[in-house]
Amino acid sequence: MSRSLQRSVSSFFGIFRSAIAVSAAAEAGRPAHAGDLSRLGIDPAQFRAIERR
Numbered sequence: 026m027s028r029s030l031q032r033s034v035s036s037f038f039g040i041f042r043s044a045i046a047v048s049a050a051a052e053a054g055r056p057a058h059a060g061d062l063s064r065l066g067i068d069p070a071q072f073r074a075i076e077r078r
Contacts, residue, residue, distance in 0.1 A: 040064060 026034075043061035050057035054077065059069040
């Protein structure tokens with residue numbers, strides 16, 4: 026497997042893992058990790074400012 030393809034596949038799974046982690050944290054009512062939010066293009070400060078009910 027070429028390095029470029031390997032890097033792309035790795036990046037895809039990293040993004041997918043972050044999406045699952047952020048989703049699980051939100052559902053459980055706990056804060057998501059800033060690194061996971063950033064990887065998804067979400068500003069961690071803005072995400073934490075969302076009011077949860």
